[in-house]
Amino acid sequence: MxxxxxxxxxxxxxxxxxxxxxxxxxxxxxxxxxxxxxxxxxxxxxxxxxxxxxxxxxxxxxxxxxxxxxxxxxxxxxxxxxxxxxxxxxxxxxxxxxxxxxxxxxxxxxxxxxxxxxxxxxxxxxxxxxxxxxxxxxxxxxxxxxxxxxxxxxxxxxxxxxxLRQELTHNLEQRVANEVQARSAAEDQLRQSQKLEAIGGLTGGVAHDFNNLLQVIAGNLHLLARHEPHNEQVQRRVTAAIAAVDRGAKLSSQLLAFARRQPLSPAVYNPQRIYAGLGELLQRALGETIHIDVQLPQDSWCIHVDRNQLENALLNLAINARDAMNGEGVIRITGENIILNPDDCAGKSIKPGEYVCLAVTDTGVGMPPAVLKRAFEPFFTTKREGQGTGLGLSMVFGFVRQSGGHVQMLSEQGKGSVVQMYFPHSLEPETLDAYTEQTLHGGGQETILVVEDNEGVRLTVVELLQQSGYTVLTAEDGDRAMQALQGGLLPDLIFTDVVMPGRVKSTDLAEWAREQQPPVAVLFTSGHTRDILSTNHLLSPDIHLLSKPYSPEALTHRVRSVLIARQGCP
Missing domain, CATH: 3.30.450.20 (PAS domain)
Structure with missing residues (x-):
């Protein structure tokens, strides 16, 4: 124009x-x-x-x-x-x-x-x-x-x-009613928080000593099995005893998870990759009569979680779903990128924003409202004695909450149940696995300083490491370890308990190790860290922790991986 x-x-x-x-x-x-x-x-x-x-x-x-x-x-x-x-x-x-x-x-x-x-x-x-x-x-x-x-x-x-002006001008009767309701809700939350804190305090206090005892038992059982490799009766009894140790360790771990006191090593993962490594294990655990239907978005957002604990949570939920369907049917594992607005978050423990929702759905018997209300309580179970501990869902609850997320369960009698886990969307780049399993087999020739105040644990660890070819030195606590280090001892790795008596703490030993040129590798071990290594039990990527009780294979695997990480090559 x-x-x-x-x-x-x-x-x-x-x-x-x-x-x-x-x-x-x-x-x-x-x-x-x-x-x-x-x-x-x-x-x-x-x-x-x-x-x-x-x-x-x-x-x-x-x-x-x-x-x-x-x-x-x-x-x-x-x-x-x-x-x-x-x-x-x-x-x-x-x-x-x-x-x-x-x-x-x-x-x-x-x-x-x-x-x-x-x-x-x-x-x-x-x-x-x-x-x-x-x-x-x-x-x-x-x-x-x-x-x-x-x-x-x-x-x-x-x-x-x-x-705001209308909140301010509301009639007195309504304001009093709201205040009473708010206080009641706050008291309910306080009671729940106090229950969590009490369980956490009790579990944390017992876990350290209990897991040390389990470690002594497990270590000696493994050594006995190695000393009597051809004695079938010894092998059978050792296998049964080690299975009992594993069950005790699992109970301790589940209680720590519910109380949000388990040490987590979170990293950034795509849920697609997590399921890819879990699918075969799930199918073996659930049996051939269960069909697993997985529906994860191709463009799934990443989440910041402890991969091992998320896999445990999915496995627990899938086993619960299988039991609810009497071992037959379809279990759906789904994922969804969602945005929660303030209304969606009302009454929940999370803030509005972007989340990945991972859900496990079954078509089983479902739950009545009274049972659903107590589903996440520790030790609550509707299974017969010996069929379950009542800690599976409790562990899922604690893990998701400790990861900054929210978990909820929906169920209807005769129609089945769904457990939804909401994890915050992570904008950080995805974590890539640094080393493959093939590089971590076998022992080595390096020198290891074992710092452990429990004599039973110390003796079994020394023998296990020596059998793998390592030169092993010991110290009964941090004070003696620091004396040896300042006196000229320069090990390739310090394997130290987290909680020990004395003035010198395990973190002091780690600080000394970082200051050496080149730095000395450090692997922590504990039945319960009591947040000495972390904030809210979240471990940073540069902290290596082997939780008690552990098997000889787990010990040698972690020692080898930490040494390789320090060297930058196999």
Missing amino acids: QFLSNPHGCEGWAGEMAQRIRTFDWSATDLGPLDRWSTSLACTVQMVLASPMPMVVLWGQAGYMIYNDSYSVFAGGRHPYLLGKPVELGWPEVAEFNRHVVDTCLAGGTLSFNNKALTLLRNGKPEDVWMDLYYSPVAGDSHQPMGVLAIVVETTAHMNSER
Whole structure:
């Protein structure tokens, strides 16, 4: 149009948005090049650019967006992406609302909303907003409606202040009732927190000594088995005794998990990769009469979790599901990228934001409400004596909560159950496994300093390591170990208990090791770390921990892996 090429046309448009509109490649849209715009569209855009109000033109059936400087401020991080985009693509979370607006106005109608409540994504998170909205049709050169003129005024601040004023002016009776209800809820949460703390304190106090005892028993059993390799009676009894030790260790571990006091080594993983390493184990554990249906999104977000503990949680949930279906049927393991808004998080232990929801679903007998309410309580079980400890779901609960997530269970009698685990979306790059299993077999010739105050544990560890070819030196506590180190002893690895008597702590030994050139490798071991190595029992990647009780294979595997990590080669 001549209108657009003279000084009274687009060259006269002023402001940042005017410049963006002039330089935008409109030929890629249904509107065509700028110099071919209709007079009505050019005039409408000129009016919008001159207005101090936030205004946007939605042109054509697709609602291509052309807006002014004030609207760009409202658009926030979506500007300048919105320019020239169909409105349903620009604001996908309210696409249905905007489609209704465009269809209504192109049919000649108008719309207006006062303090309209909408949920928009801002900075990647859902946010409740309120707006005054006015929509009018814009006629084209043919006098038929060709677009929509929208005035958008955000009233969120006003609505928030108005709502606050109405909290403040609520009648006294209602305020008292709310206060009583809130206090009751707070007392319930406090009782639950105190129960967790009591179990955690009890478990933590017992776990260290209990796991030391199990380690002494397990270590001597393994040594006995090695000394009598051809005695079938000894081997049979040792195998039964070691199985009992493993069950005791599992009970201790599950209690620590429920109390959120287990040491975790979290890293960033894609759920697809976690299941790929777990699928075969699940099928073996569940049996051939169970079909596992896995539905994980190809574009799954990553999560920051302890991979071993997540695998244990999925295994526990799958076994529970199998038992609920009497060993036959389909178990579904699903994953979903979801965004939780404030309403979704009400009454939960998590904040609004992006999460990955991993769920295990069965078609079993389901649970009545009274049983469902107690499902995550430790030692609560509906199974017959000897069939279960009642700690499987408790362990899942504690692990997910300790990982910063939330777990919930839905169930209906006769229709089955679903357990949903919500883990925060991690934006960090995925962790890659540094070493393969093949590099970690066998022993070595290095010198290892074993620092352990429990004599029974110390003696068995020394013999196990010596049998693997290592030169082993010992110290009864941190004080004696530091004396030897400062006296010139330079081992290849320090294998130290975490909790020991004396002035010199295990962390002091690790600090000494880091200061050497080259640094000396350190492998911690403990029945319970009591948060000496971590905050909230979350271990950093540079801390290596072998939890008691451990097998000879686990010991030699971890010693070898830590030495390899220090050397940077096998």
